Amino acid sequence: DQQRIDLNKREIDYAFKQHPYAVVIFVLGHQGGRPKQEDIVAFNAINDAYSFSQKSLAVIVNNLPRRRKLGYDDKMKNEVSHLLKTHLPHFECVSEIETDQEKQAVRQKLIHIVRDALPKQHDRRHAIYLEADKISGLSKQVEESQKRIEQDRAAHEALVRWLQKEFEEKERRRREEQKQRELQWRREQERIHAAEQAELRRQQAEYERRERQRREQAEYEERERRRRQAEYEETQRRRRQAEYEEAQRRQRELENQLAQKRRREIEAKKGMC
Template identity: 40%
Template sequence: MASAATCGLILLGNSGVGKSFLANRLLDDDGAFESKFSVRSVTRHTEWKDMSGAIGKHIYSVANIPGLVEANQKLIDENRIEIMKAFEQCPFAIVLFVFGSNNGRIRGEDLVAFMRINDAYVFSAKSLILIINGIPSNRPPDYEEKTTELLQELTDIKKTHIYFIEKATSEKSKNDIHNLLYEVIEKCEPTYHKRKHDIELLADEISRLKKESEHRQDQLLAQQHEHEKQEKFNVPSGSTLDLHQPSAQQLFTTIIKPKSDIIDDNKQFDEMMKTMEAEHNRNMERLKRSQQNRNTDEWKHLTDQLKIECDLSKELLEQMSSTPQVIVVREEQRDNVFQKAVNAVSGLFFRDEHRSCKSKHSKNLRHDNSEDNFHSSASRSLNPHHRNPTNN
């Protein structure tokens, strides 16, 4: 039982994660608690050992407590009673929860144990330390960073309270662990731990809870991987690409080609544009002339010519080896533009024909045989010297 003059250092975690080893490092005594790798070394009852010196302002008593998750309900019930008893004996304490690792992954049973104990006590952040113990020395360089982010998401504990300890291989490494633990504990403050309710865990639900925690871990790892891919290609983390409705930037495709090919394409494009401009000017002159003589065949021929011109432009663009840096109008938009042009020309023509028919009808009523008495509004607008025949 803890001394009344001390604060508690309560080490929690499942069997086999190295609680007894870390407790011995705190006490700087390899024989304080049995920590050999064997079935007999499993802690079944809470053990207390007082530290010889203070850490910061406090002198601590170290509690080595059984793990929570076991294979059968009887052992689970015994262990949860031991854990609750330790907090009753020394409620003013700092909690060190120890996680093991399985090929670099956080073990599902360790997450289950932490969640159930934390749910019963709601540990204060200022008196809680999470330790991932026994990590290999040949781990990836970003292992600590990624695992810290993962554990922070899984436990909602700030990363400043998460620490990693390598597997001890020498007396020097043991001493390094001792110094690290002292440094970490000195940053914390003991708090009173009051139980909200009993620790609850059923053996039948352990398998399901482990799978849920492992599934959640897989989801977070997948999100980390996706985030790394986005950073690699300089894509903002919150953005998504809409494959069905492309943005304005997605309408353009950049293709890296040899410089000589780009020069040839630009030259071909310039020549094509000159040809199209000359053809356009010729068609505009023909349009003006056709408006004056109102020849039906001429209108039809001009309409056909405009369609041929548009089809030629499309064919030339498709024959180019690369698309130049110009604004590309979608096919449906091009068709709409062409249709509007045809409608405008047709409307002008049929309006002119309608007025011509009306003029002929009026002339028949008045028995007037002059063909130049009436002109369309379009002809009048293009001929400033025209005067109303009634004023002649």
């Protein structure tokens, strides 16, 4: 149904326009316990248009039987990883849900997956190329790929392990680089802090030096003021002492003059007698 396909493409384009920076959750159906070929074809077409990132992509295989063979989920992950041609660090097999409690558990699991993934900017490189008349051929190619997976699972698992190892190595290098950047940042912050502390100590020492100079200058000026005050008071004391002595001298001269005058008057009176 080309109309249905076109509607889905428009809805996908609209969703990415509304939220280009996002984590993508792609849900696959299954047929007989194998990924639905049509969903694989659809994923490859959308991925070609929007270039998904391993870190921002979560793939869910939905409505699987509740009872599955041991190792089934790992086998499914390997097969889906091969068909989608990408490593899947965020992958989950979801069983058929029968109760609200199971629904809540699945919801929490999906929330955890989204939190672990890293959002990415998804810009459309070109239109989604998916035509109804070509889906059958593309699905046939997916079916052939599934057959090859079964025929060469050992090689496929080795490839997945290599992809896993490569992804983990990239993650290790990223964490190491992040650790080095954080260490450099901390060292830079410590250097800046040490420089700021040194500048504060220098400013404090300069302030204390100026305060000491100010106090010494104030003490010197106070000593000079007191010295000048003492000299002034001594000068005033000496001046007053000199004035007092001069007054005493004049007083004595006046008394001598009066005494001489009285003697002359007495002698004059005696001469008249």
